Amino acid sequence: MSKISKGKKTVLLSLVALMTLFTAACGNENAAESNGEGSETEIITLNMMHPWTSPNVDNEVYKARIAEFEKQNPDIVIEQDGVPAGQYKTKLRTLAAANNLSDINVVWPGADLAPLVSGDLLAPINDLMDNWSAILPESALAGFNVDGNQYAVPTKQTFVDIVYYNKEMFAQIGYDQFPDTYDKFIDAVTKLKAAGITPISLGNKEQWPLQSSYLSVIVDRYVGSDFLSDVIAKKAKFTDPEFVKAIAVIDKLSKLGAFNTDANNMDSVQGQDYFIQGKAAMHISSSTVDARIRINNEEGDKFGIALFPSVEGGKGDPLKSAGVVQYGIAIKNGLDEKKQQAAEKFMKFFVNEDLYKELISNGIVVPATVDIPEDASKYLKEMLELTNKGTAPVFDSVIPTQVVDVMQNGLQALTVGRGTPEELAADVQKAFDNMN
Secondary structure, eight states: OOOOHHHHHHHHHHHHHHHHHHHHHHHHHHHHHHHTTSOOOOOOEEEEEEEEEEEEEOHHHHHHHHHHHHHHOOOOOEEEEEEOOHHHHHHHHHHHTTTOOOOEEEEESGGGGGHHHHHHOOOGOOOOOGGGGTTHHHHHHHHGGGGTHHHHHHEEEETTTEEEEHHHHHHHHHHHOOOOOHHHHHHHHHHHHHHTTTEEEEOTTSHIIIIIIIIHHHHHHOOTTTHHHHHHHSSSSTTSHHHHHHHHHHHHHHHOOOOOOOGGSOOHHHHHHHHHHHEEEEEEGGGGGHHIIITTTTTTGGGEEEEBOOTTSSSOOTTOOEEEEEEEEEEEOOOHHHHHHHHHHHHHHSSSHHHHHHHHHHTTTOOSSOOOOOOOOOOHHHHHHHOSOOOEEEEESSSSHHHHHHHHHHHHHHHHTSOHHHHOOOOOOHHHHHHH
């Protein structure tokens, strides 16, 4: 072998030796990191189920806060399972029955929370409550408190029964103000229909609008705010004549042709758009959608807001609006220590004064006692004035979901001429009795 060849071989062997040493060193370094001696960070993944899929402004605020949390906490990943609002409670109930809840869940108070608590599926958060004691009054927390244990904190206050109306269209039929009695309301519906104007824009494909936004307040006008809790306590029945009269209002509106003909094929957002586009004189929905209808709309001034009018002989207060604190953030029971700590860290970041102020700035009513930002919309201030005279219960926040489903199906059937108010009331009462 030549001296040159021997030289090349020596160099090659030296390089191999160096690479071997380098690889071993890297292996030792990686081993040190994996053994906790290095700086490699463990990633904690939390799955979160929420109903923030529609283009409502508060939904965008919530998702932006999730993104900001992940940015500030790169060691925690939030895997989002966004479920449309109309399907959310059904999926939550199904997962609960299988003991397969997400790590973090958006929950509702009252009847929706009760089975999750009785099934020991949610972790009490009593030890965290000092984070919100200065900004969340007891009234805002009560619906998420069971037997002295707190299971969730709410993100917003929703009034589900706001009547948005087109001032110009009402002026055309001689109403410079929204009707203050039920008889005048029906008169306005009749005159709007005669003028070739669709009286009410309804998107009931998801079924909850007629139940939540309509029936909640109509029931309160007829039978008062204690009726639904009396039903739960078996002191009243859905078949009581005054409750049947409340259902009959929706039946009457359907027979008058008050709703757009494709109401049951249109979802709630499409129903909003139908109204915003000037195709109907009224839309009954939550305070949340004021952002789309007026606050972020250049033509917002042409729309007014009102509450469902008084009913002759009714037991309810016509100044009350049907409202509920909602979108409570809850943690699944039984998480391991690392996930539990990560979930608590997320909750403390997600629900705080900054969230409430951001929601207020976007026209959303919140249950917290925080200062209203200077940039808050004039429309929000009008909404607060409209809804500060008492709160009526929301039907599906009091009545169990299985019974609500029967009601929703029946109300939808009424709009196409199937069934009677009396038959629906009997069906709902039967569903309730079967639960017990």
